[in-house]
Amino acid sequence: MAEARQALTEAVLWPLQHPDTFARLGVDPPRGVLLYGPPGCGKTFVVRALASTGQLSVHAVKGSELMDKWVGSSEKAVRELFRRARDSAPSLVFLDEVDALAPRRGQSFDSGVTDRVVAALLTELDGVDPLRDVVVLGATNRPDLIDPALLRPGRLERLVFVEPPDAAARRDILRTAGKSVPLSADVDLDEVAARLDGYSAADCVALLREAALTAMRRSLDATDVTAADLAAARETVRPSLDPAQVESLRAFAKAV
Incomplete structure (x- = not known):
């Protein structure tokens, strides 16, 4: 978990705390981060720790809740979420269960709603209205279900595996x-x-x-x-971690 916290500090807090350093070195900070790992290993806890710094506003939503709550208008909900984040920058958009919000396109049976939501999300990440001082963080137990377009450079480009606790x-x-x-x-x-x-x-x-x-x-x-x-x-209370699942998740970043 310490490695995950450090990676998120670099991707989320450093751009806010040291913008001059990024500019001096001629690099752009990561726009988005995918936090993934087995269930119950502290992904949400790490995000709460970031929020507790008080240095940025946090806009959190669960992918499944967004889809359920905004049936027929989920794309509008995505746009509104990012509008609020821009208006309150510096801010963090936290998409929990992002696999439910942005699964691989063309594989669902919801009359195209999921495909349109993925398109809306991609538009927010690299559209004409840039994300200034806004970092997007997705969390999932199933990174293999996420639409690959979401993991390309400029989107959720930094992959951070949350190891089971030693x-x-x-x-x-x-x-x-x-x-x-x-x-x-x-x-x-x-x-x-x-x-x-x-x-x-x-x-x-x-x-x-x-x-x-x-x-x-x-x-x-x-x-x-x-x-x-x-x-x-x-x-x-028996251990819930499946060693095979942990190894599969650990290998995910190498396979992308």
């Missing part, structure tokens, strides 16, 4: 999520994290929640969560 990242996730959970002195988060191979960020949070419920089942007067509670919770 032991150190899992420890940090447990530590952050566990701030409100009273842990017994016998709980060693380094040891717990080391045993959570295959657990996503969401799985780690779910494990802590289940451990707290286990403590309550043990005694409604429980004052903390013990190592035994966490061990019992692991029997219920």
